[in-house]
Amino acid sequence: MINENIKHFRKTRGMSQEEMAVKLNVVRQTVSKWEKGLSIPDADVLIEMANLLDVSVSQLLGIEESIHSNGNLAEELAELNEQLARKKQKEKLLYQANQKRGLILFVSFLSMMITMSVKNEVVSILMAGICMLIAAIVLYRNLALFTSLTTDDLRIGIFRVTTLCNISILIIGIVFAFLSAVDVINFSENGEKLFAMVLLSCIMVFIGIVSPKLPYNRHTGLRLPWTVRDEDTWKIAHRILGFISFPMVLLYIACALTISDFEIVSVVTMLIWISIPGGISYIYFYKKYHSNKK
Numbered sequence: 001m002i003n004e005n006i007k008h009f010r011k012t013r014g015m016s017q018e019e020m021a022v023k024l025n026v027v028r029q030t031v032s033k034w035e036k037g038l039s040i041p042d043a044d045v046l047i048e049m050a051n052l053l054d055v056s057v058s059q060l061l062g063i064e065e066s067i068h069s070n071g072n073l074a075e076e077l078a079e080l081n082e083q084l085a086r087k088k089q090k091e092k093l094l095y096q097a098n099q100k101r102g103l104i105l106f107v108s109f110l111s112m113m114i115t116m117s118v119k120n121e122v123v124s125i126l127m128a129g130i131c132m133l134i135a136a137i138v139l140y141r142n143l144a145l146f147t148s149l150t151t152d153d154l155r156i157g158i159f160r161v162t163t164l165c166n167i168s169i170l171i172i173g174i175v176f177a178f179l180s181a182v183d184v185i186n187f188s189e190n191g192e193k194l195f196a197m198v199l200l201s202c203i204m205v206f207i208g209i210v211s212p213k214l215p216y217n218r219h220t221g222l223r224l225p226w227t228v229r230d231e232d233t234w235k236i237a238h239r240i241l242g243f244i245s246f247p248m249v250l251l252y253i254a255c256a257l258t259i260s261d262f263e264i265v266s267v268v269t270m271l272i273w274i275s276i277p278g279g280i281s282y283i284y285f286y287k288k289y290h291s292n293k294k
């Protein structure tokens with residue numbers, strides 16, 4: 001890049017940023033911005049700089065002499081400025097995304113602290129629930145920002161539907177927990193198990209439907225270390241998840257209704273449900289990675 005070339009040739013000539021600035025009639029901070037890639041010198045200044053450093057303009061631009069001789073310096077600089085503008089825009093979006101992620105993590109952590117520290121069950125449910133809803137809403141409102149950094153796929157609608165479904169499930173859980181805490185609803189032990197089974201089954205079915213449609217991203221979906229590193233691995237994992245979800249729900253319901261230990265059945269079902277696409281996609285990723293290394 002031009003910033004690295006300016007710095008390299010300046011140091012080769014044993015010239016400080018201050019000395020170059022004086023000879024080019026600019027301030028030292030301007031030279032510093034050029035070398036950090038924060039701005040691009042104008043065409044006239046670039047020509048003067050090339051003469052000062054005893055190199056060609058093409059060398060400063062990092063292009064072939066033949067290309068420069070047939071091209072237009074203004075066009076080259078315009079293209080570099082456009083690249084710089086895109087870089088700055090991406091850095092700005094990344095900064096904004098990190099701020100939103102930080103807010104989501106803070107609110108989620110606050111929810112955990114409330115759950116552990118507040119003794120009153122009703123107050124704990126309400127406060128923790130509000131925190132989790134805030135985190136989910138922040139995520140929903142910034143889906144375009146998050147996904148623009150990790151995918152070029154414009155099908156953001158599926159992300160919105162998935163996030164809205166998560167928010168709906170969260171609201172249902174908060175409402176039922178609150179009503180149960182204030183004794184408006186009294187579940188028997190079997191009633192609690194049935195409610196949990198239906199809710200979990202609905203979640204699995206929904207995820208099975210949307211998984212094959214989710215574009216490659218790092219925010220929503222089966223975010224395993226290997227699936228977020230490779231798009232093909234991501235697609236395989238989510239296709240398998242979509243294929244096995246409905247059969248797993250049927251198996252889960254059958255086991256939950258016939259086996260007395262409901263908690264164990266639920267945990268084992270979740271582990272198998274995640275392990276199958278996770279394991280197969282890891283094998284694919286491992287073979288692909290090692291074959292590429294060879």
